[in-house]
Structures are given as structure tokens and as C-alpha cells.
Amino acid sequence: MKKTKLIFFAVSFLTCSATSYANSIAPQSVEAFVTAAQKDKIVNVSPNSKGLDVVIVDSTNVMDAKLSESLPIYDQAIFGTPRNYQIQMITKVKRWTEENKTRLKDASKNVAKAVTYQITEVPAIVINQQYVVYGDTVSSAVNKWREAVKNGEIK
Structure with missing residues (x-):
């Protein structure tokens, strides 16, 4: 009986630890490619969040x-x-x-960045310059990325 409880406790602890770890990891960078009209709906986190870059693709x-x-x-x-x-x-x-001039130059850089990532539609959330989620909010995209990391789908 004691051995069963100990195994149950160990499995529970490891499961909780893995879940806590997955929820605690944070991406290095999050780039949200959105239109001006989508910005407030899609960027549902603090605009000052560490590593967040909001790219307005239709700013020009x-x-x-x-x-x-x-x-x-x-x-x-x-x-x-x-x-x-x-x-x-x-x-x-x-x-x-x-x-x-500066705003126009930045707008051109934003379009070039979207082309570099081969963004095919917006909104698009690019995490760590490699994981792309289309049609979702920033927080939901980050949660999907965390789940993929937890499942070993990405590093």
C-alpha cells in the first residue's frame, strides 16, 4: 500500500512539475503580424511584454x-x-x-519581415522566429507554442 501511494505521489509530482514547467517557459520573441484593424483584438497581452513586437502590415x-x-x-x-x-x-x-520618412522606412521593413517569414495571411504570430500560428491571439498562440514544446514537437 505504501509503495502504491509513493508511486502515485511521484507520478503526480512529475506531471505537475512538467505542466508547471511548460506554463513557466517563455518565448524569446513574439512577433504579431496584424492589420491596424486587428491589432487590439489579436494583441491581447500588454504591449510592453518582453520580446513582443507588433508588426502592422498595412501601416503604409x-x-x-x-x-x-x-x-x-x-x-x-x-x-x-x-x-x-x-x-x-x-x-x-x-x-x-x-x-x-522614419515611419515609411519602418513600414517597408515590416513588409520585408513578413515576406522573409513567408507569412501568407494575417493575423500571424511568429514565436522565436520559427513557430507560426495563423488566425489566433498572441496569448493563445503562445499557449500553443508551450504545448508544442511540452510535447517535444519543437525545441
Whole structure:
């Protein structure tokens, strides 16, 4: 009877320890590839989480839409000739581009990163630059990764 209890205790302890270990391991990096519209729903962890990088894949489209909204429609009473309107709009776009140079460069890097990982759809969560989960939240993707580590599917 004592031997059975001891074996039961040992198995229970090892099972609990393995589960605790799997839940305690944390990925080195988590990259969430999302659209601007998906960000709040998919990134359901603190944006300051260690190793988390949120990549907005449509940021250039969002920036372009904001720029387009800021450009006035041609009105002869305001701009005079169409040529004068064109000159003013070109000046405004050049200024905007200069002011947003860093953001545009970052947006290009984000697209290149998605291409490098061969991301085929968003949302996509890339863990430790090797494990990809599509269509899920960050926390759920990390839990799937932990389960895969626990099962020996990945290192």
C-alpha cells in the first residue's frame, strides 16, 4: 500500500512539475503580424511584454489614407488655377513624406519581415522566429507554442 501511494505521489509530482514547467517557459520573441484593424483584438497581452513586437502590415495603407484625407479637394475660389493647386499639393505631399520618412522606412521593413517569414495571411504570430500560428491571439498562440514544446514537437 505504501509503495502504491509513493508511486502515485511521484507520478503526480512529475506531471505537475512538467505542466508547471511548460506554463513557466517563455518565448524569446513574439512577433504579431496584424492589420491596424486587428491589432487590439489579436494583441491581447500588454504591449510592453518582453520580446513582443507588433508588426502592422498595412501601416503604409493607413498612412496613405490619412494623407489623402488631409488633402483638400480642388476649389477654384481657394486655389485659383489647377496648376496652382497641383503645386501646393505636391509641396504638401513632399513635406508629409519628409516628416514621415522614419515611419515609411519602418513600414517597408515590416513588409520585408513578413515576406522573409513567408507569412501568407494575417493575423500571424511568429514565436522565436520559427513557430507560426495563423488566425489566433498572441496569448493563445503562445499557449500553443508551450504545448508544442511540452510535447517535444519543437525545441
